[in-house]
Structure formats: structure tokens, C-alpha cells
Amino acid sequence: MADQLTEWHGQGETTSVPVRGVPRAVFRRVTGSGSPLVLLHGFPASSFEWAGVEPLVARRHTVVTFDFLGFGASEKPKKHRYSVFEQADLTQALIASLGFEAVTLVAYDYGAIVASELLARELPFRIDRCVFLNAGLYSDQYRPRLIQRASLWPVAGRLLARSLTERQFVRSWSRVFSPEHPLDPGTAALHYRALRAGDPDPDLTARLLRYIPERAAHRDRFEPVFTGTEVPLSFLWGMRDPVSGPRVARELRSRKPDADLVEYADAGHCPHLETPERVATDILTRTGLRS
Numbered sequence: 001m002a003d004q005l006t007e008w009h010g011q012g013e014t015t016s017v018p019v020r021g022v023p024r025a026v027f028r029r030v031t032g033s034g035s036p037l038v039l040l041h042g043f044p045a046s047s048f049e050w051a052g053v054e055p056l057v058a059r060r061h062t063v064v065t066f067d068f069l070g071f072g073a074s075e076k077p078k079k080h081r082y083s084v085f086e087q088a089d090l091t092q093a094l095i096a097s098l099g100f101e102a103v104t105l106v107a108y109d110y111g112a113i114v115a116s117e118l119l120a121r122e123l124p125f126r127i128d129r130c131v132f133l134n135a136g137l138y139s140d141q142y143r144p145r146l147i148q149r150a151s152l153w154p155v156a157g158r159l160l161a162r163s164l165t166e167r168q169f170v171r172s173w174s175r176v177f178s179p180e181h182p183l184d185p186g187t188a189a190l191h192y193r194a195l196r197a198g199d200p201d202p203d204l205t206a207r208l209l210r211y212i213p214e215r216a217a218h219r220d221r222f223e224p225v226f227t228g229t230e231v232p233l234s235f236l237w238g239m240r241d242p243v244s245g246p247r248v249a250r251e252l253r254s255r256k257p258d259a260d261l262v263e264y265a266d267a268g269h270c271p272h273l274e275t276p277e278r279v280a281t282d283i284l285t286r287t288g289l290r291s
Contacts, residue, residue, distance in 0.1 A: 032058025042109025046072025
């Protein structure tokens, strides 16, 4: 099983991406052929979480996956203050460096916040469609796990984040999967190793989790895009998700009754990991739709 992660990294590359005037080492993969499809990963994870979906959608698209700053095999600058706005800068610079005039975004969890910021911007390229998977689209409907909330506490949070072992990671992550599609511990261990690649800052988890209060503080910028953007949006939603499942889906329906919302009754927080074939099929269906 470890060969799968080795292969994932071996088929990618580390490239330098300028972010706010600083060159950053970013791990990326570009596979397939066709119109560009950019997959944005979640927290706590890396681009490796798309391993089950990528080869399926690469049959029709040029697929770009990459690790956000501080995640996976990308650079982890010491004592850095991470921001979803900076991750959006990175995403924008990476897409521009590939010379794409238009892209489709597929965004999950943390990546969905980054996509929301991109939708709120004037960009040098066009977004043809954005497909969202489970995420806290509305901060007041989002229910982070206890370990995430505790990691935000000033002192205790740093100690907790520093003590996050592989075993604790697997146990905590398994609780957001559906009973129908439980998390395989061996697979979870691979994702932990992918996330922690390199020599991370001991306070890295706590630093990355600042996205939770950051999202709440900027909800007036992020949340209006789900009803106000002219970019066609689609939502593929695991309804067994205790973090951002039915509550977020209901809020979306109330604000956007005509939303293209697909509800997966038997999937939890990670539909693309629980049922990758179904998610890939639904992504490909939507990239074939006309706006």
C-alpha cells in the first residue's frame, strides 16, 4: 500500500511558485488531457486524497492536483502565519503558470474556502464551473470536530497539535466517514504520512487550523458567492457527514432552491474517498453541462 503513495509523489514534481513575492516550493501533478480540471484538497490532508478520483477524470481532462502551502510535500515554512487568502494566491499563480485560459475547479473542505475566495476575485483566467464537495460553506452551520476546536486554544491547543500521532489521526478521521463506507486504517495511515511529509513545524496543525476563525471573520466575502456568482456551481454532498453535512445542505437549499445539489445518502464527510467512482462520474457529468 505504501507503494501507492510513493507512486503518487514519483509521478509529480516540486515546482517554484511565486506567492506574495516569495518563491514557494509546491508539489503538483498534471495528468490526462483535455480541458483543465483543478482539484483542491481539504484539511487535514493533501492532494493524495484525490488518488481515487484523478485517474477517472483524467480520461477527459487535464487534471491538476497540488499540495497547499504547509500541506503534504509542499513547503512548510517555519513559524508561518497561514491564510486561505495566501492559498488562493498560490492557486491563482499555479494556474496562471500553466497557461490555462479557463479551468473547472473541484473543491473540498479547506479547498472550498480557497475556491470561494477565487470566485470573489477578478482573475486572469476564467472559471467555467466550480464543483463543491462537503465543506463549511456557511460558518454558522459548520460543526468542527472537538480536536479541531481544542487545537485553536492558545496553549493547550499547541500541545494537543504537537501530540497528534498517526493513531490519533486515524481514530479522529474515521469518525467523519459513513458506516456504509468506513475508513480503512491502512489507507488512513497513508494519508497521515502524505500530510506530514518532510519535517513540519511542530505547531503546524495549530497554525493551519486558523482557517476556522478566518473563514468566520470573512463570511461576508465568502458566503455571498454561492448565490451571487455568475459561474455555474454544483454541489456533491455526503449527508452522513457530522461536520458539514445535512445542516449545510439545508442552508444551501434555503438560500438557493435551484442549486445543482446531489445528496449522497450513504456518504460521510469524504465522498471522494468513500465512493470515488460515483464522485468522478458526477464530476464528469457536470463538466459536460452547458452554463
